Structures are given as structure tokens and as C-alpha cells.
Amino acid sequence: MGKAGCPASVGTAETGSRGFLSFTVCGPRDVTPTKNYDYTVVLTNNGHVNTGKVKLSVFHYDPISRSSVRYRESSSRVDYGMYEADWTLGNLAPGRSFRVTITVSFGQHRGKSLFTELVLRATGKHPGAGAGMKKDVFFK
Numbered sequence: 001m002g003k004a005g006c007p008a009s010v011g012t013a014e015t016g017s018r019g020f021l022s023f024t025v026c027g028p029r030d031v032t033p034t035k036n037y038d039y040t041v042v043l044t045n046n047g048h049v050n051t052g053k054v055k056l057s058v059f060h061y062d063p064i065s066r067s068s069v070r071y072r073e074s075s076s077r078v079d080y081g082m083y084e085a086d087w088t089l090g091n092l093a094p095g096r097s098f099r100v101t102i103t104v105s106f107g108q109h110r111g112k113s114l115f116t117e118l119v120l121r122a123t124g125k126h127p128g129a130g131a132g133m134k135k136d137v138f139f140k
Contacts, residue, residue: 020045020046020047020048020049021043021044021045021046021047021051021054021092021122021124021130021131022043022044022046022131023041023042023043023044023120023122023131023132023133024040024041024042024044025039025040025041025042025118025120025133025135026039026040026042027039027040027135027137028137029136029137029138030137030138030139030140031106031137031138031139031140032139032140033106033107033108033139034105034106034107035105036065036103036104036105037103037104037105037106038101038102038103039101039102039103039104039118039135040099040100040101041056041058041099041100041101041102041120042097042098042099043056043089043092043097043098043099043122043131044095044096044097045092045093045094045095045096045097046094046095047094048094049094049126050091050092050093050094050126051091051092051093051124051125051126052091052124052125052126053088053089053090053091053124053125054088054089054090054091054092054098054122054123054124054125055086055087055088055089055122055123055124056086056087056089056098056100056120056121056122057084057085057086057087057120057121057122058084058085058102058118058119058120059078059082059083059084059085059118059119059120059121060082060083060085060104060118060119061081061082061083061106061107061116061117062083062104062105062106062107062116063083063104064083064085064102064103064104065103065104065105066102066103067085067100067101067102067103068099068100068101068102069087069100070087071085071086071087071100072085072086072087072088073085073086074086082119085102087100092124104118106137106139108139114138114139115136115137115138115139116136116137116139117134117135117136117137118134118135118137119132119133119134119135120132120133120134120135
């Protein structure tokens with residue numbers, strides 16, 4: 001394993017947090033359009049209390065072609081024409097993490113000719129159980 005629990009074969013880990021939940025996202029920053037790339041998302045409870053039921057959402061412009069953990073895809077596009085993939089987790093105890101690897105092939109979309117992004121959001125029943133971040137991805 002590389003930094004922050006990421007596979008050694010992927011790019012630099014990026015992190016984001018709010019409250020006591022934090023994200024680590026691993027995957028390449030620079031991509032070639034239409035090629036498949038793997039991104040690993042690790043959601044961790046850094047607090048001292050249980051989160052209650054947690055929903056992890058990844059918003060993306062292009063469909064996910066593979067996921068290491070089963071998820072639910074939104075039936076319609078959401079903010080800015082993005083798809084939404086959701087993983088519903090049980091309680092995330094203090095110090096515990098949830099990890100998923102997804103495969104995405106990025107296309108170039110109108111208004112996004114130089115870069116695209118993955119947007120991540122997690123919400124739990126506990127008031128402090130919320131986090132979000134954006135992973136920018138640039139076209140080579």
C-alpha cells in the first residue's frame with residue numbers, strides 16, 4: 001500500500017475533511033480522454049463517536065465502468081449534468097474506514113475541455129458526520 005492506504009500504482013493521495021469524517025482519494029491527476037483509470041476512495045471516521053448510517057456519494061460526468069463495492073446509480077443526472085453513485089454504509093465506528101475503487105473513463109464535455117472532476121460527499125446521522133471534497137482531473 002502507498003500513502004494513506006492507496007495502492008502503490010496510483011498517483012498522489014489527496015485528502016479532504018469536515019467534522020470527523022475525512023476522505024482520501026487516490027488516482028491520477030492527468031488523464032487521456034476515453035482511457036480507463038482507477039480511483040480509490042477511503043472514507044474514515046476520525047472522531048470519537050459512531051457516525052450512524054452513512055451515505056457516500058461520488059458525482060461524475062462519465063459512467064463508472066467498475067466498482068469494487070456494489071452501488072446505486074442515480075436514474076437522472078444531478079448538479080451540472082453529473083451522474084451520482086451512492087454507497088449506503090452502516091455505522092462507521094471511530095477509527096474505521098470504508099474503501100472503494102472505481103474505474104472511470106473520462107470524456108471531454110462542453111465547458112470542460114481542459115479538465116474534469118470527481119466530487120465526493122458523505123453524510124451520516126450524527127451532526128458531525130459530514131465531509132466533501134473535489135478531485136480535479138486534467139486532460140493530457
